[in-house]
Amino acid sequence: NAGVTQTPKFRVLKTGQSMTLLCAQDMNHEYMYWYRQDPGMGLRLIHYSVGEGTTAKGEVPDGYNVSRLKKQNFLLGLESAAPSQTSVYFCASTTGRAGNQPQHFGDGTRLSIL
Amino acid sequence: DQQVKQNSPSLSVQEGRISILNCDYTNSMFDYFLWYKKYPAEGPTFLISISSIKDKNEDGRFTVFLNKSAKHLSLHIVPSQPGDSAVYFCAADDTGTYKYIFGTGTRLKVLA
Numbered sequence A: 001n002a003g004v005t006q007t008p009k010f011r012v013l014k015t016g017q018s019m020t021l022l023c024a025q026d027m028n029h030e031y032m033y034w035y036r037q038d039p040g041m042g043l044r045l046i047h048y049s050v051g052e053g054t055t056a057k058g059e060v061p062d063g064y065n066v067s068r069l070k071k072q073n074f075l076l077g078l079e080s081a082a083p084s085q086t087s088v089y090f091c092a093s094t095t096g097r098a099g100n101q102p103q104h105f106g107d108g109t110r111l112s113i114l
Numbered sequence B: 001d002q003q004v005k006q007n008s009p010s011l012s013v014q015e016g017r018i019s020i021l022n023c024d025y026t027n028s029m030f031d032y033f034l035w036y037k038k039y040p041a042e043g044p045t046f047l048i049s050i051s052s053i054k055d056k057n058e059d060g061r062f063t064v065f066l067n068k069s070a071k072h073l074s075l076h077i078v079p080s081q082p083g084d085s086a087v088y089f090c091a092a093d094d095t096g097t098y099k100y101i102f103g104t105g106t107r108l109k110v111l112a
Helices: none
Strands: A004-006 A010-013 A019-025 A031-038 A042-049 A065-066 A073-078 A087-094 A109-113 B010-015 B019-025 B032-038 B046-049 B054-058 B062-067 B072-077 B086-094 B099-102 B107-111
Touching: A004 A087, A019 A031, A019 A109, A031 A073, A031 B032, A042 A065, A042 A073, A042 B099, A073 A087, A073 B054, B010 B019, B019 B032, B019 B086, B032 B062, B046 B054, B046 B062, B046 B072, B062 B099, B072 B086
Parallel strands: A010 A109, B010 B107
Antiparallel strands: A004 A019, A019 A073, A031 A042, A031 A087, A065 A073, A087 A109, B019 B072, B032 B046, B032 B086, B054 B062, B062 B072, B086 B099, B086 B107
C-alpha cells in the first residue's frame, strides 16, 4: 500500500514562479489536508477538503490555492511563489469525521523559494 | 492564539527510563487528543489517542493521560528506547469542524 504520496519531494523555485504540489491517496479517504511545517511553528493547516469537489480555507491560506477534482487527489498551487513560502509541506488524509480517526501523512515536499 | 501548546521544545532521556511529554490546551470542547511521532524526512505517524471522556489510554510502552480540569495531557513512554528519538506532536480534534489543531512539537532524544 502506497498510502499518501506527495510529488515532488524537493523543489527550488525563484520568486514569482508558480508550481503545483500533488497529493495522492489510495485509501479511499474522504478528507484531505495540506499543512506547512516551519521551525517552532508546528503544523499549520493551509487548506482542506471534506470530499471530492470541495475545498475550504485553513489557518494560513493566503498565497495558495487548492483543487480536489478527484477523490484520491488533492493539489496545492502556488501562483506566485514568495520566500515566505519556503517550508516543508505535508499532505494528510483521513477516513472520517470522528475525532479518533487519525490522519495519514505523506513524507512531505521540501520547497525553497529564492 | 495557540489552542494546543507544547511548551518544551526538547527533552533528553536515558535509555530504559521514562519519557514524559506534555501538552496543554485551551478549548474545553475538544473531543479527542492524538499523539503523532515524526522522524526526519518522513511524515508524522499516528501513535496513540484518547477520548475526552477518558483519563488514560495505554498501548504497549505508550500511555496517554488526560487531566480535563487542568486542560493537560501527557504521553509516557516506558521504557524509552533509542528508536523513540523523534519529534512528538500533540493534536486535538477541533469539534464541529473537520480540522485538527497541532502543537509545535517536542523533540525527544533517548540516549543509549
